[in-house]
Amino acid sequence: MTATATGTGTPSRPDVIVIGGGLHGCSAALHLSMRGVRVLVLEKDHVARHASGVNAGGVRQLGRHVAELPLTVAAMALWHRIGELVDDDCGFESHGQVKVAETEAELATLHARVAELRALGFSHEEVVGRDELRSLVPAIADHCVGALVSRGDGAAIPFRTTFAFRCKAIALGARFQEGGAVTRLARRGGLWSVETADGARHEAPVVVNCAGAWADRIAAQVGEPVPLEVIAPMLMITARVPPFIKPVVGATGRTLSFKQFPNGTVLIGGGLLGRAVRDENRTELDFAQVSVNARTVWDLFPAMRGATIVRAWAGIEARMPDQIPVIGPSGTEPGLYHAFGFSAHGFQLGPIVGRITADLITGGATDLPIAAFRIGRFAGAAGTIAA
């Protein structure tokens, strides 16, 4: 593939080089560009080629790790006026997310979850009973007893979203170089030197590592290896069926993400894993696992049993052992920031994490709590476990 450059900015030396043209890289580029910072984004394939373009598109606060709660709530505020940020509504629709309890025991865990959030000062999740579940999701199977609901949640179109961030960043002066992977990263005399596979070399005082499932390789080059696991969450989609459901539905006792697009197709996922072959940009599906996912839908949505599956696929994503991302400055080098390892739930956080990175670079601090995400938490841990 030949490298292609896009952008209106001058080819003068950028202030910041962002490695990775996924949603997080594009969001960092946008927020930096909004502040007049000159940004160059280096993308090894093309923007939104991997996780950012092929994920399920859930925009979800529901069920987040407690460390992510302040970020997810702040991100949600951005999603609800996403058009103001990127001049496109990104296909975002907010009909809530619903996590179904199939048994009384599951429902009890949902009550406990709400109590925990209340104690922490968060009120976006609530438990609903049998009747309200049926008014929200009329097609749900009879045996379901209730659900956890986050009414402000929703879903967007992943590729469209990432592309909108890219376009707005370019409109504000960012440049994008696509089709050349970063091969070497080194710091000399206060400047980062970044070399790409197409033979180019770029310099900037600041680098942001948003390289997703390849981010551990960037981190390793600067002496801070991380135990990043490369995963391939599988999704499948049906042929169009008449509209029958608005919210995104998940389950409590098993893995599921279920939603209908406005065009009638139904997306079924939930994180069951295929196999990623990241050096070949390729994934392999495991139909025995896809079958498990299909069985869940068969149980929860009897009306879907005759639906036709037209396609299944998997993205290549990064997961950290503690299920939360790496966000913040490097522990070893000045002028280096990380934002990766979103463990298959980074889409909703994209708009806010870019802002946090811009805060850190331009102001040295952010008003959101990110200590839990520091890369130093893996220092001394065993080296990479990635494929």
Place this chain on the structure above:
Amino acid sequence: MSGQATRFDFDIAVIGAGPAGLAAAALAAGRGASVVLLDEQAEPGGQIYRAVTETPVRDRKVLGPDYWHGAELLGPLRDSGAVHWPGSVVWSVARPREDGPRKDGADGPRRIQIGLSRNGVAALLTVRHVIMATGALERPFPIPGWTLPGVLGAGAAQVLLKTSGLVPSGATVMAGSGPLLWLLAWQYLQAGARIDAILDTTPRENWRAALPLLPGFLRSPYLGKGMKLMLEVRRKLTVIGNVTGLRAQGDGVLKSVTYSRNGVEQRLPADTLLLHQGVVPNLNLANATGCAQRWDEVQRCWRPTTDDWGATSVEGVALAGDGAGIGGARAAEEAGRLAALDALHRLGRIDRTQRDEAAAPFRAALDRALTGRAFLDTLYRPAEPFRVPADDTIVCRCEEITAGAVREAVRLGCSGPNQAKSFLRCGMGPCQGRLCGPTVTEVIAAERGVSPAEVGYYRLRPPVKPITLAELAALPKTEADIDAVLKH
């Protein structure tokens, strides 16, 4: 079905029962391998010999001797001991890599997993070697109005003739170029069907390009038959040459066909318009399996990369016949035998010398069958306006995406068919790009001013044929479950 024990335990799965698949299965099973022949149709024959065992067209001169040759492939298949499973829809072929988790238990090197459905029940079948004989598809012929009822592919029309003895009624126009168009016209003549006109879109300049290749074609086995057939059609039917523009018109249903010739526009009333501009490899299954493919500049299509034996880039997966590049039925048959010999060699049943010696006559026959191919490919290369249509023409029928929308996406930064899926949902419908893939490749390449090889092709995803959620949910998990499904 033969008397297998409780376990379905095959060395080789052959997918597709056209000439390549029939010949491959018969040869491999005849030499002692356990072979299962998986095919979607109820009867063997593929598209070229479709319904050869049961066609209602009993007058043998209608479909012609080349068609009836297909029947000769069935005896060897029956005698070989190959197990034939008609009505099997293969929706996935996967070969988990060596270092990946084993999905097939722990006994031996059987590790290619085939997802298939029979009689509405899905199962995963594990074999050691796969020969895909998936054949050809009609090349899309995107013109304004090609989605109107009444417009169909000549290949589809020919299937109706073979399977049901059906011919078009009312005013019928055939348009395009390529051998199949002339063959179908000839078959309709024999059947007494009405053809109002044939609009020949073969570009005049193709003759100039093809002439240097004529000596090769003069030795082709197709020459005599082709000339005789074409002359008869030209003598008995109205053939209008040098047609450049083509448009199907009607209000909800086809009413007329408008065409341009020498800068003058003409109109013909039509109830049926049969379009054809050649065939391209049906590579969906190979593509979804991860087989590498390349752009063929002469045939203007993508074809999976194969060696002299049909082996693909995925170990244990071979392709034979038109699915690997268009060569015609006789070439497919020989390619099937070569792929079968190579499979036997790879499975350790014959050594290299035995393989090469046995292959010699098949290879010679293959060369003969391919003689003159370059002439046909060059002469019948479709004109650019019919491969790279104008803005108002729909290219993706499933999602109703026009060529203009594809060009607009290119201007926004869409660099290839895979990005077009994300930008436009182009190619994301149930046909998985079968009806738009070649067109989208060429439209994007032309708009970017680069070779189709550079823009690439859709990465296709299993299931390559739709299956129901219920089938997938009920996928048998254990060996005993699988046996229970496949036994019936």
